Amino acid sequence: MAGYGDLLRTRGVARIMAAQLTARFPNGMTSLAVLLHIEHVTGSYGAAGLVLAATSIGQAVAGPVTSRWMGRWGMRRVLTLTLIVCAAAIAALALLDLPVPGYMALGLLAGLATPPVQSAVRTIYPKMVTSKQLTPLFSLDASLQEIIWIVAPVVITFVATQVGTVQALLLIVVILIGGGAWFILSPEVGRVRIPRSRRGFGRVLAKPPVILATVSGFLLIGACSAVEAGVVATFGHGGAEAGIVLAIFSIGSLTGGLSFGHIPMGPWAMARRLAIVAGGLALTMISLDMWWLGGTLFVAGIGIAPALAVIFAITSASVRFSETAEAYGWVGTGQLIGAAAGSAVAGFLIDAGGPSGAYVAATAFAVAGVAVAAVFVRGFPDLRGRDASPAPDTEPVRTIT
Incomplete structure (x- = not known):
């Protein structure tokens, strides 16, 4: 913990971390708010x-695309444009009376414009800390993001x-604009310029650590989504039990990240x-x-959180600086698809055999993740004593004098 204190005292780290957590806070609110609002106005959970x-399709498609745009047009321009469009789409979802296809179009637009x-x-x-601090910083970031998943669903459900589903969506718009503006105006966002990548779109996936990070994230988040579906099916929406159990799940992640990040x-x-x-998921059965x-x-x-920290670190260590944003975009897309797959598989198993099926699905996703990591262990870089920063795009050229 003393190491994390030193890390947070590094110039700008605490500020940029707080700003990005605030900007990403709506990520833990939007799906639930949209679900409650559309069900309220249409009377249909299917709709x-x-x-x-x-919305999820839009987010999955946009991740690597808007992330790559930041190398072409700059972080502030892309973040500002996507922020404005996303906020407008969510506000329209709240305020307009539309048929279901209209709501779907707005959801797709909000997903496509999710700020990267x-x-x-x-x-x-990597531009803010020393090479020794980078891996603990990724771990701290992975740990603190659990605050989003602990607090945000409680706030938006309340x-x-x-108060009302319209007000819930408008609250998301306010936080999105406020947190996004704080992050965009942070000095580091203006100082760090991502070079334009000279490689074709998607070529970064040819690097084994990036594809392994994407697949591992898919399986890990798939397991987490199956757990969420199982907990809700076990305890229902009426009581506090589901929220308490999911909060304990997130607190475990926060504890692991803070304890083992070094x-x-x-x-x-x-x-x-x-x-x-x-192992933990297997015991749930x-x-x-x-x-x-x-x-x-x-x-x-x-x-x-420790597994997510590995995902972030191996991605950073395996690409050039110009490729980092796109690489993280693909990793994020893998996680989004994993969330959808985990929920879908768990839903079918719950319908077929009750809530226990969701925990079987979650365990299967996690075991598959272990198997992938073990079978392809040679594809994971050894970061012990190694700088996890991305490689520079230009290198000094030796000249003969």
């Missing part, structure tokens, strides 16, 4: 699911149910960390008692 699907804050900040980090990352780091997740689930999910959560 709400279609709008959510359109995550790609931007993880591109900036506003939507106690551990050096060797080629087996991903397999070991995902094994903790898989013994009982659906609230406290048993809370305890086992806390154990599973201990591996989540």
